Amino acid sequence: MSLEGAVAAQRFGLGARPGEIETASAAPKAWLLRQLDSPVDQPQPLDSGTAFKSGGDLVTALIQYRKDREREKAQATANMPAPDPVKVFFKTQVQEYSREMAARFAVGFTTQKPFAERLVWFWSNHFVVSALNPAAITFVGAFEREAIRPNVAGKFEDMLLASTRHPAMQLYLDNALSIGPDSIAGRISGKGLNENLGRELMELHTLGVDGGFTQADVIALAKILTGWSIDRDGGTTGFRYYPARHEPGDIVLRGKIYNGGEEAGIAALKDLARDAATARHIARKFAIAFIADNPPPESVARLEKSFKDTGGDLKALAATAVNDPASWKPGSGKMRSPVEYTTAAMRMLGWPRTTTDQDKQVKGVMAATRMMGEFPMAAPSPKGWPDSSDAWSGPDALLNRIQWAKELGNRLPQNFDALAVADASLGPLLRADTRAAMKSSANSGEAVALLVSSPEFQRR
Amino acid sequence: MFNRRSILKTAFAASAMSVWDAPVRFAFANVPTDRRFVVVILRGALDGLAAVPPHGDPDYKSVRGILALDTTGTMPLHDLDGHFGLHPALINMKTMWDQKELVVFQNISSPYRDRSHFDGQNVLETGGTGPHVLGDGWLNRALVPMGLSTGDGALAIAASPPLMLSGPARVSSWMPSVMPQPDAAFLKRVRALYADDPILRASLDSAIHTETEADAAMDDKPKTPEQMAQRMGSYGDLTPLFTGAGKLLARDDGPRIAVLDASGWDTHVNEGAGDGQLARRLRALDAGLDAMKTALGPVWKKTAVVMATEFGRTAAPNGNGGTDHGTAGAAFLLGGAVEGGVVKADWTGLKPSALKDGRDQPPQTDMRALFKGVLSDHMRVARRDLDGTVFPDSGSVAPSGVLFTA
Numbered sequence: 129m130s131l132e133g134a135v136a137a138q139r140f141g142l143g144a145r146p147g148e149i150e151t152a153s154a155a156p157k158a159w160l161l162r163q164l165d166s167p168v169d170q171p172q173p174l175d176s177g178t179a180f181k182s183g184g185d186l187v188t189a190l191i192q193y194r195k196d197r198e199r200e201k202a203q204a205t206a207n208m209p210a211p212d213p214v215k216v217f218f219k220t221q222v223q224e225y226s227r228e229m230a231a232r233f234a235v236g237f238t239t240q241k242p243f244a245e246r247l248v249w250f251w252s253n254h255f256v257v258s259a260l261n262p263a264a265i266t267f268v269g270a271f272e273r274e275a276i277r278p279n280v281a282g283k284f285e286d287m288l289l290a291s292t293r294h295p296a297m298q299l300y301l302d303n304a305l306s307i308g309p310d311s312i313a314g315r316i317s318g319k320g321l322n323e324n325l326g327r328e329l330m331e332l333h334t335l336g337v338d339g340g341f342t343q344a345d346v347i348a349l350a351k352i353l354t355g356w357s358i359d360r361d362g363g364t365t366g367f368r369y370y371p372a373r374h375e376p377g378d379i380v381l382r383g384k385i386y387n388g389g390e391e392a393g394i395a396a397l398k399d400l401a402r403d404a405a406t407a408r409h410i411a412r413k414f415a416i417a418f419i420a421d422n423p424p425p426e427s428v429a430r431l432e433k434s435f436k437d438t439g440g441d442l443k444a445l446a447a448t449a450v451n452d453p454a455s456w457k458p459g460s461g462k463m464r465s466p467v468e469y470t471t472a473a474m475r476m477l478g479w480p481r482t483t484t485d486q487d488k489q490v491k492g493v494m495a496a497t498r499m500m501g502e503f504p505m506a507a508p509s510p511k512g513w514p515d516s517s518d519a520w521s522g523p524d525a526l527l528n529r530i531q532w533a534k535e536l537g538n539r540l541p542q543n544f545d546a547l548a549v550a551d552a553s554l555g556p557l558l559r560a561d562t563r564a565a566m567k568s569s570a571n572s573g574e575a576v577a578l579l580v581s582s583p584e585f586q587r588r
Numbered sequence: 589m590f591n592r593r594s595i596l597k598t599a600f601a602a603s604a605m606s607v608w609d610a611p612v613r614f615a616f617a618n619v620p621t622d623r624r625f626v627v628v629i630l631r632g633a634l635d636g637l638a639a640v641p642p643h644g645d646p647d648y649k650s651v652r653g654i655l656a657l658d659t660t661g662t663m664p665l666h667d668l669d670g671h672f673g674l675h676p677a678l679i680n681m682k683t684m685w686d687q688k689e690l691v692v693f694q695n696i697s698s699p700y701r702d703r704s705h706f707d708g709q710n711v712l713e714t715g716g717t718g719p720h721v722l723g724d725g726w727l728n729r730a731l732v733p734m735g736l737s738t739g740d741g742a743l744a745i746a747a748s749p750p751l752m753l754s755g756p757a758r759v760s761s762w763m764p765s766v767m768p769q770p771d772a773a774f775l776k777r778v779r780a781l782y783a784d785d786p787i788l789r790a791s792l793d794s795a796i797h798t799e800t801e802a803d804a805a806m807d808d809k810p811k812t813p814e815q816m817a818q819r820m821g822s823y824g825d826l827t828p829l830f831t832g833a834g835k836l837l838a839r840d841d842g843p844r845i846a847v848l849d850a851s852g853w854d855t856h857v858n859e860g861a862g863d864g865q866l867a868r869r870l871r872a873l874d875a876g877l878d879a880m881k882t883a884l885g886p887v888w889k890k891t892a893v894v895m896a897t898e899f900g901r902t903a904a905p906n907g908n909g910g911t912d913h914g915t916a917g918a919a920f921l922l923g924g925a926v927e928g929g930v931v932k933a934d935w936t937g938l939k940p941s942a943l944k945d946g947r948d949q950p951p952q953t954d955m956r957a958l959f960k961g962v963l964s965d966h967m968r969v970a971r972r973d974l975d976g977t978v979f980p981d982s983g984s985v986a987p988s989g990v991l992f993t994a
Contacts, residue, residue: 320907501747522748523795583785
């Protein structure tokens with residue numbers, strides 16, 4: 129076991145599973161980068177229920193629900209009020225979301241490609257869609273499976289396009305409803321623009337808030353994206369361009385004229401993806417995620433250069449971070465987010481330890497994670513979950529973790545070899561005083577609780 | 589009311605305290621103030637013209653269109669002074685108005701002039717002149733002149749303190765929890781592991797202290813997930829958090845400052861007028877305030893609550909029955925210590941020429957004036973501190989002349 133192998137699993141991965149540090153130790157950087165050579169894992173249902181639905185099928189279901197609602201409303205009489213289709217529909221959707229997230233957690237617990245999975249989590253927290261939005265809840269699982277996972281080692285602009293055109297994003301940031309005021313549909317309906325997607329695309333997804341755009345640019349991009357919506361017929365992807373809603377004529381975005389229906393939107397997104405401000409914005413965010421809360425400027429500069437030189441090649445970007453000397457500096461790392469924290473514990477314990485009740489166990493971890501203040505694909509705003517140590521080290525947040533660590537220890541079998549597990553999962557990162565405290569514990573449950581509460585386990 | 593459970597809890601609280609020998613635990617014995625100050629951050633940009641409709645303005649109905657509120661009918665707005673009103677959902681706030689415990693601000697805004705939620709919240713919370721100019725929160729900096737910076741005089745009702753309360757001065761955070769607190773001996777062992785991690789150690793000390801206090805304050809603390817679910821109410825219910833804040837603030841040895849978050853104001857689509865999406869959220873907020881007032885009991889008389897948002901929204905509806913990001917909006921100051929019953933608005937009308945960029949409420953009053961007014965007149969922070977450390981570069985912004993009874 130080498131220190132570098134342990135750091136690779138801890139800082140770039142999701143915390144080591146038994147045996148992982150040995151595997152990584154021979155050639156830690158190669159071990160990390162090899163994970164990007166094949167497609168990333170796709171979550172599979174943990175229960176015996178149906179397979180997860182595609183974005184297109186989910187749009188079909190949404191359209192059908194809207195039709196049912198209209199029909200039920202029309203048929204309702206004073207004595208027989210219509211059943212509340214909204215309630216029924218969303219109950220099903222919440223269950224489906226929960227199934228998707230359980231499968232996602234299980235991938236985190238078990239994956240042999242933890243760096244690839246970290247990248248998935250990073251990009252899903254960059255192109256944010258949130259289940260807190262009732263319109264989007266159905267779609268967030270499909271969004272990650274379809275727009276993020278296939279592209280984490282691909283091109284930034286491909287991920288940007290896939291994300292923007294996914295029904296989840298169209299619904300979450302309201303573009304599905306946005307209509308060009310001077311379009312045919314706009315003139316008939318009197319409906320108009322919605323600026324939400326146009327703004328967040330530039331502020332959060334590409335240029336960054338200081339990347340050089342004005343309110344006029346927000347309106348311009350919103351106009352360019354009119355007509356992009358969800359497909360009334362469901363279709364394969366759930367996305368469709370409706371020319372009758374598209375704002376006609378020349379539209380000036382950041383000094384450049386766009387004209388030409390759907391293609392104008394694609395061109396605008398590609399221009400944004402290739403902008404120097406985007407390279408700067410992404411480089412900084414990536415460095416904060418994988419290197420430090422306050423990354424060295426030269427590390428950020430290297431990432432920025434990589435992004436620019438390769439035209440936004442995300443595999444090259446990941447390699448640049450892995451090869452950065454600052455990434456390997458030992459010392460107190462960043463605080464793990466709650467999802468990272470509970471995932472690391474499950475990996476350490478070698479989940480699943482039983483063949484039964486896996487779904488139930490995952491749901492238990494999910495509930496604990498939610499209580500610690502984070503839940504996947506359910507960020508409070510389009511900015512996503514915070515990625516700074518401050519956000520996760522507050523008093524109440526920390527106490528919740530320690531409470532959970534204690535409960536976790538209580539549930540382990542008496543003969544559990546806590547020290548062996550600690551050595552396998554942290555290797556040289558396990559500190560002497562944590563080891564000593566574990567050794568002097570009354571039982572293995574308490575030893576594990578101390579380990580999971582320790583600074584080296586809270587941080588990565 | 590003593591039952592077995594509460595006795596056990598008290599016993600536990602005592603033992604939890606005994607393992608900590610830090611004297612700071614008893615710092616509240618000589619807290620420098622008995623006044624309470626609460627900030628509710630309304631994240632997401634509250635529509636000021638929906639919360640505080642200027643129904644007397646000649647252009648109100650035409651500009652607001654489908655979002656205009658009625659003065660009569662089944663969902664009438666609450667008239668305040670013939671010109672401004674409160675949204676129909678704000679029933680308890682109307683009662684506070686009638687009891688002269690509410691000051692309403694209109695056309696108020698932080699110095700931020702763009703339309704990003706996140707930069708807007710950064711300016712609102714740091715008290716800087718622009719986004720990311722300052723790295724910590726104005727309320728944290730204000731703890732020093734208030735004499736509350738060494739103990740747990742300030743509390744965030746959140747897992748981790750929001751930026752407004754973050755900074756060098758020590759603060760705590762608290763949320764209702766389902767899981768049982770580990771025994772004191774175990775926590776002491778964990779604390780020993782944090783010897784070389786000052787951030788985690790300070791955080792844990794603070795948590796233990798607040799949790800012990802909360803255990804004593806919450807006489808009916810839920811113990812099972814079922815009880816918890818019942819306590820949390822339905823999704824979006826703010827009363828558990830506001831009640832918790834009120835109970836902790838009500839204690840003699842409790843915090844004097846609290847910050848709460850209430851999000852869900854980003855109404856781009858189907859905002860609704862008298863009823864609908866925004867009305868439901870306002871109803872939840874209004875219920876939360878009433879719950880906090882109840883929990884505070886007699887301490888309500890010593891309390892001032894400020895509710896502020898990062899910016900307002902467009903005056904007119906957008907294409908989807910919602911509103912987009914704007915500039916100025918509404919803010920509120922309320923509490924038993926407030927001498928209220930007034931609207932503070934430098935009102936310039938709703939004609940396009942009066943609106944910023946022809947679309948937003950114009951920023952006529954600086955939000956820092958409101959914050960400074962409360963800090964100055966209620967919390968007795970000197971002007972030189974307000975203009976110096978708390979709100980740097982704000983010398984030209986005079987504290988708003990809000991009045992307090994106590």
